[in-house]
Amino acid sequence: MAGIQVLARMYHAILSGFVHDGRAPHYTEIARELDIDAEEARRTQGELLAALSGPLAADDGRLVSLGGAHWALPATDYIASFSPFANVATQYRVSVDGQQKWYGQCGLESLAISWLFPGKEVQIDACCLDCTEPLTVRMRDGEVLEVTPPTAVGHSNVPLPRFALNWPHT
Amino acid sequence: MNLFRSEEHVRAWSFFDASSADGIMPVRSWAHFFSQGRMRARLDPDFALKGAGLRPTRDEILAEMGKSGPYWGTGPSGR
Numbered sequence: 747m748a749g750i751q752v753l754a755r756m757y758h759a760i761l762s763g764f765v766h767d768g769r770a771p772h773y774t775e776i777a778r779e780l781d782i783d784a785e786e787a788r789r790t791q792g793e794l795l796a797a798l799s800g801p802l803a804a805d806d807g808r809l810v811s812l813g814g815a816h817w818a819l820p821a822t823d824y825i826a827s828f829s830p831f832a833n834v835a836t837q838y839r840v841s842v843d844g845q846q847k848w849y850g851q852c853g854l855e856s857l858a859i860s861w862l863f864p865g866k867e868v869q870i871d872a873c874c875l876d877c878t879e880p881l882t883v884r885m886r887d888g889e890v891l892e893v894t895p896p897t898a899v900g901h902s903n904v905p906l907p908r909f910a911l912n913w914p915h916t
Numbered sequence: 917m918n919l920f921r922s923e924e925h926v927r928a929w930s931f932f933d934a935s936s937a938d939g940i941m942p943v944r945s946w947a948h949f950f951s952q953g954r955m956r957a958r959l960d961p962d963f964a965l966k967g968a969g970l971r972p973t974r975d976e977i978l979a980e981m982g983k984s985g986p987y988w989g990t991g992p993s994g995r
Contacts, residue, residue, distance in 0.1 A: 754964035761958055811968030813954055830955075838919075853919035857943070858950040862959050875918055876925035883919070883943055888951045893943045897922035900946035903933040904917075907989035 748790045753809060755780055756787075756794050760828055765862050768847030770825035770833045788823050795825070815851060815909075830855035830862070841869040854900050860885040867891070919943065938987035949977055 748756075759779050763771035771779070777787035797809040798816040814829025825833050830851050832838070838850030842863050850856025850870060860868040870883040884892040902909070920926045923940050941949075953970030957963050972980070975990065984990040 750965065754962065757964040758959075758961050765959065809964055812964060813952075813974070814958075830950075830958075852917035854917040854946050854950060856919075857947040858955040858958075861951075861956045870919075872919055874921040874925050875931075876920060876929045879921055881919055881921050883947075885947065888947065888956065890944045890947050895921055898919060898943050899923050899926060899940050900917070900919050900943055901926045901932075901936070901941075902917040902939045903931065903936045905936065905939070905987045905989065907986075 747793050748786075750809070752780075752782075752790055753794050753797060756790050757798075757809075760791075760794075760825065761831075761862070764828060764831045764833075764848070770828060770831075773823055791823065791825075792818070814855070827851050830858040837872045837875075839871045841871070842866050844869075846871075854902065857883070857885070857900070861888055936987065938983075938985065945981065948981065949974075952977055 756776060759776045760770055763769070763775070773787040773791045774784050776791065777784045780787065782790070794809070795816050795818055798812065798814070799810075816828045817826055818824055819826045827833060828851075832849040832851045834849070836849045836851070838853055838856045839846055840848035840850050840856060840859055842848070843866050848859070850859060853872065856870045859870075860866075864887060866886065868885045870885075872881055873879065874881055881898045882892065882894045883890065883898070920929065926932055926940050951972070952974050953972055954967045957967060957970055960966070978984070978988055978990055
């Protein structure tokens with residue numbers, strides 16, 4: 747298994763890629779950035795996703811403790827979701843300073859995205875799963891600037907202790 | 917983990933599990949929950965090496981919000 751330093755660099759490369767491009771970088775792009783060969787990048791990416799999801803904790807388990815959800819599309823090396831972003835289109839469309847380029851992993855993780863864009867306005871647009879009418883949340887640096895409608899709520903069917911048992915379901 | 921236009925819409929949602937009613941909170945409250953230290957610092961280059969211990973922690977925020985019980989995994993009937 748790759749050492750925690752390599753896993754940490756890969757974590758940063760993936761999340762930075764999302765922030766810059768609105769999508770996960772492919773492992774070949776990560777290989778170039780980290781100056782490693784493609785197969786090492788592919789293998790390390792798999793190890794990182796497994797370590798973040800447990801139970802294959804890296805070294806001392808610190809990666810698992812980071813929280814969040816990270817997984818690849820089944821039987822592929824394509825990242826599907828990496829907290830707080832989704833690499834597939836979800837109903838949580840995220841705009842930064844008016845540009846829509848990102849998707850939130852889920853409605854609640856979407857509320858953590860503004861921390862990754864310091865000083866910028868982050869807007870989450872979605873349709874209510876019940877009535878399909880729109881709702882909007884505007885944030886900056888973690889502060890909620892607007893919720894429309896003001897009655898909007900967040901919810902998880904899965905209790906907190908069971909969040910990590912099946913992340914795609916959660 | 918979803919957003920709805922109101923609590924009534926959560927309860928009317930076809931997949932709503934009534935045992936999860938404790939998890940219905942205003943958007944601002946969930947945004948506060950997602951302001952944990954490890955979520956603020958995810959983009960730091962060394963986040964994966966230090967993130968687990970960053971404050972405020974999840975449990976500190978839950979305590980501040982007065983959230984406990986089985987749904988939140990805290991308190992005598994929690995974890």
